[in-house]
Amino acid sequence: MGGRVASLIADDLYASGTIAGLLCLGYPFHSQGKPGTRRTEHLADLRTPTLICQGTRDPFGTQDEVAGYDLSDRISLNWVDNGDHDLKTRKRVTGLTPQDSLMQVCEVAAAWCSTLIKR
Numbered sequence: 853m854g855g856r857v858a859s860l861i862a863d864d865l866y867a868s869g870t871i872a873g874l875l876c877l878g879y880p881f882h883s884q885g886k887p888g889t890r891r892t893e894h895l896a897d898l899r900t901p902t903l904i905c906q907g908t909r910d911p912f913g914t915q916d917e918v919a920g921y922d923l924s925d926r927i928s929l930n931w932v933d934n935g936d937h938d939l940k941t942r943k944r945v946t947g948l949t950p951q952d953s954l955m956q957v958c959e960v961a962a963a964w965c966s967t968l969i970k971r
Contacts, residue, residue, distance in 0.1 A: 855879040856891055859898060866900040872968040873901040875961055878937045881913030881921065890921070898924040903964045905957050907935025930960045 855876030862874045883889040902924070908915045908931050915931050923929075932953055934941045941953040948956075 855904070859900075859902070860894060862900040862902070863898060871900070873903070873965070874898075875964070876902065876904045877957070878910060878939060879904045879906060879913060880937075881918055884911045887913075887917050892921050892923070895927060896922045896924055898926055900926060901968060902927045903930060903961060904928070905930045905932060905939060905960065907932045907937060907939050907941075909934060910937045912937055928964065930957065930964075932957060 855878065858874055858876065859879075862871065865871045866873075881890065881892055883891075904927060906913060906915070906918065906929060918929065932939045932941065934945045935953060939954060939957055940950040941948055943949050946953070
């Protein structure tokens with residue numbers, strides 16, 4: 853399931869105890885290359901603990917664009933330096949292979965998931 857659709861149904865699932873949180877790997881904050889077409893209104897009121905891992909060069913929402921959005925305090929953002937929408941990085945820029953970057957995302961996601969288990 854994509855991040856946008858998952859975020860639209862997450863609160864109902866969270867309230868029923870079906871899920872403990874929502875992990876989005878690349879969220880489409882707006883249409884590709886069209887920051888004016890936001891898909892974020894519902895994110896301001898999201899009650900589900902959420903981690904969004906997003907590339908800093910994601911055409912569906914860069915770090916600079918997302919910084920100005922009204923997001924729920926239940927949403928945590930993890931920025932993948934030089935990552936695209938698939939979180940792929942360019943080794944010549946970051947010194948990390950795409951696999952290295954994904955491993956870092958996995959470590960962040962695992963740590964975040966462990967905080968949900970402790971609740």
